[in-house]
Amino acid sequence: MADVLFLALRRLRAPLIIVILVYAISVGGLVAMPGSDAPGMAGDLSFFHAFYVISYTATTIGFGELPGAFSDAQRAWVTFSIYLSVIGWAYAVTSIFALVQEPVFRGAVSRNRFAARVRRIDKPFYIIAGYGQSGTALAHAFDEIGMRSVIVETRPERANRPEVEVYGAPPPCLAGDARWPDLLVDAGVRHPLCRALIVLVSDDEVAQAIAIGTSALNPQLPVLARVHGALAQTNLESFPNITVINPFTTFATNLGLALSAPAVLWVEEWLSSVPGSAAPRPPDIPRGHWLILGFGRFGHAVAATLERAGCTWTAVDTNTALADEPHLQHSDYSVDSLKRAGIENAVGIVATTDRDALNLALITRARKLRPGIHVIVRQNHIAERSLIEAAHAEVCFVKSEIMVRECLQLLMAPLLNRFLLQVRVHGARLAEQIAVRLLTELQERVPYLWVFDCDAHHPGLSDVLGGRTEAPLKLRELMIDPLEADRRLPAVALFLLRAEGGGEHEFMLPDPDMTLQHGDRILFAGRHGVEALQARFHLDPSPLEYVRSGVEPARGWLFRRLMRARRARTARLS
Numbered sequence: 001m002a003d004v005l006f007l008a009l010r011r012l013r014a015p016l017i018i019v020i021l022v023y024a025i026s027v028g029g030l031v032a033m034p035g036s037d038a039p040g041m042a043g044d045l046s047f048f049h050a051f052y053v054i055s056y057t058a059t060t061i062g063f064g065e066l067p068g069a070f071s072d073a074q075r076a077w078v079t080f081s082i083y084l085s086v087i088g089w090a091y092a093v094t095s096i097f098a099l100v101q102e103p104v105f106r107g108a109v110s111r112n113r114f115a116a117r118v119r120r121i122d123k124p125f126y127i128i129a130g131y132g133q134s135g136t137a138l139a140h141a142f143d144e145i146g147m148r149s150v151i152v153e154t155r156p157e158r159a160n161r162p163e164v165e166v167y168g169a170p171p172p173c174l175a176g177d178a179r180w181p182d183l184l185v186d187a188g189v190r191h192p193l194c195r196a197l198i199v200l201v202s203d204d205e206v207a208q209a210i211a212i213g214t215s216a217l218n219p220q221l222p223v224l225a226r227v228h229g230a231l232a233q234t235n236l237e238s239f240p241n242i243t244v245i246n247p248f249t250t251f252a253t254n255l256g257l258a259l260s261a262p263a264v265l266w267v268e269e270w271l272s273s274v275p276g277s278a279a280p281r282p283p284d285i286p287r288g289h290w291l292i293l294g295f296g297r298f299g300h301a302v303a304a305t306l307e308r309a310g311c312t313w314t315a316v317d318t319n320t321a322l323a324d325e326p327h328l329q330h331s332d333y334s335v336d337s338l339k340r341a342g343i344e345n346a347v348g349i350v351a352t353t354d355r356d357a358l359n360l361a362l363i364t365r366a367r368k369l370r371p372g373i374h375v376i377v378r379q380n381h382i383a384e385r386s387l388i389e390a391a392h393a394e395v396c397f398v399k400s401e402i403m404v405r406e407c408l409q410l411l412m413a414p415l416l417n418r419f420l421l422q423v424r425v426h427g428a429r430l431a432e433q434i435a436v437r438l439l440t441e442l443q444e445r446v447p448y449l450w451v452f453d454c455d456a457h458h459p460g461l462s463d464v465l466g467g468r469t470e471a472p473l474k475l476r477e478l479m480i481d482p483l484e485a486d487r488r489l490p491a492v493a494l495f496l497l498r499a500e501g502g503g504e505h506e507f508m509l510p511d512p513d514m515t516l517q518h519g520d521r522i523l524f525a526g527r528h529g530v531e532a533l534q535a536r537f538h539l540d541p542s543p544l545e546y547v548r549s550g551v552e553p554a555r556g557w558l559f560r561r562l563m564r565a566r567r568a569r570t571a572r573l574s
Contacts, residue, residue: 004105004108004109004112011105012095015091019088021088022087022088022089027051031045034074057082058081111186114173114174118172121188121191125150125193125195127197128152128200129152129178129210130152130153130154131159131173134404137401138200138407139167141408143171148169150171151174152183153174155175156175159173174186179206181216194221195411196222198223198225198411212239220241222241224243224411225242225245227246228248233246245406252305254268255306255376256309260309261424267434271494272405272409276528277445278446279446286347289342289346289347290306290313291349292349293359294317294351298378302352302376303315315328316329316338317329335369338366343366346370347374348376349374350378351376359378360387376397413449415497416449419495419523422508434494434509438525442490442526448525448530449523449524450534452524454516454518459540460537460538463541464541466518473515474512475493475512476512477544478516481547482536482544482546491525494523495507497523498520
């Protein structure tokens with residue numbers, strides 16, 4: 001608000017001075033004009049009456065001659081004052097209109113409104129720097145799950161899009177450069193409800209500046225930054241609160257898993273997909289010789305993955321500025337060049353160029369030469385999705401989808417991310433066990449995921465975790481329906497994290513007979529509604545007593561007293 005007021009006063013300094021001078025001259029002259037001594041005629045006017053007359057005269061309200069009829073001298077001066085004030089007000093109003101049209105002033109007003117909207121947010125929110133394809137998809141994903149977001153975008157045409165897009169709660173959006181620290185503060189990096197900043201700008205240098213600037217302003221705030229180059233990734237990984245996401249590397253890693261440990265990738269995609277939807281099919285990526293059409297950053301990442309998996313590859317690119325490599329052919333994408341690259345012996349192609357129409361043409365050309373070849377394609381623009389769908393590729397790389405999945409996984413389910421990393425470490429054998437458990441308990445549907453906190457501060461767990469009961473809490477007891485003790489909840493305990501001895505211990509697929517302790521966090525996967533049933537164990541001790549005994553315990557004060565009296569009487573008789 002101070003910026004807007006300062007800018008307005010500075011731009012309107014001359015008009016304000018002119019208006020003040022007009023009023024001063026008009027009031028002073030009217031006081032000096034002689035009045036009349038005749039009855040019913042106004043005499044000499046005081047400064048108060050003169051200011052009153054000039055005020056309604058200059059603003060064209062026109063009350064007439066007050067407090068009495070003016071003398072000719074007074075009327076002559078009022079006539080002069082009318083024209084003088086019209087000129088002064090016309091100049092002032094014109095200056096105000098010019099100020100309102102100035103981009104600097106409008107930007108200051110927009111920023112002031114933006115900062116005010118951010119300050120009024122009363123729910124946890126995330127800041128998104130960059131409103132391109134990935135930023136748009138992530139903002140809508142946050143909106144669908146009931147989370148708020150704040151958007152900062154450099155391009156004004158993009159920054160205006162949230163106003164016309166369909167949101168349950170439209171996010172505050174500002175057109176500005178997020179590299180400026182004061183703009184980041186306005187966006188809420190120091191707001192107590194800000195949970196993280198996600199950097200989704202296209203330039204790695206800008207992404208580094210935003211991420212490092214945020215880390216300096218609030219070292220405790222988690223930052224997720226999308227970068228594409230190795231240097232930027234190395235620079236940002238030095239900061240403990242910054243998590244780097246390289247979509248090309250992420251996709252290449254998944255491709256490597258599909259080649260070396262398909263069960264691991266299947267479990268990852270199964271648990272990361274939309275809950276309630278059909279489970280994804282196990283990946284089936286053939287081994288052998290591959291053609292990489294386009295050898296940019298994405299092509300390099302894919303090539304490195306294929307080499308680690310023991311596959312051979314040949315890259316074709318028209319850019320002669322690329323450094324010579326044994327597997328790279330500097331050529332066009334003609335039929336002859338594909339034949340020289342060995343398409344007759346290839347098991348698959350990867351179309352990685354930055355033009356969707358060209359990728360579709362390359363896939364069509366390759367299929368004519370080798371029908372049934374496995375196809376991986378890169379989608380660059382969401383507006384050209386129909387071109388990619390026409391390719392009927394087995395695998396499609398969409399950067400925005402990868403970013404949304406990675407960000408949601410890191411921000412909304414950090415325990416899931418930790419679990420999946422351990423699945424990669426343990427390999428295919430554990431992944432197959434998880435898949436069998438999911439198929440047995442949940443059938444071929446994507447489960448809902450939640451974390452159950454074993455916290456002694458919850459009323460329902462205070463006694464059992466505080467050691468005030470004879471039997472400790474077992475994991476299998478949380479798997480029983482608190483409304484029907486003879487029914488097992490359709491859920492699977494995937495992961496248990498325990499803080500003990502100054503460190504953290506991880507348990508994959510924990511045993512149902514495992515004894516739980518205060519501070520344990522358990523990742524569950526189950527059907528819709530199971531989380532709400534399991535949350536009953538937090539509310540009061542009755543559900544736990546019920547699943548242990550199979551008898552509904554007394555809940556009211558009177559019934560508890562009667563139950564204790566009955567137990568005491570039984571004890572005396574025995």
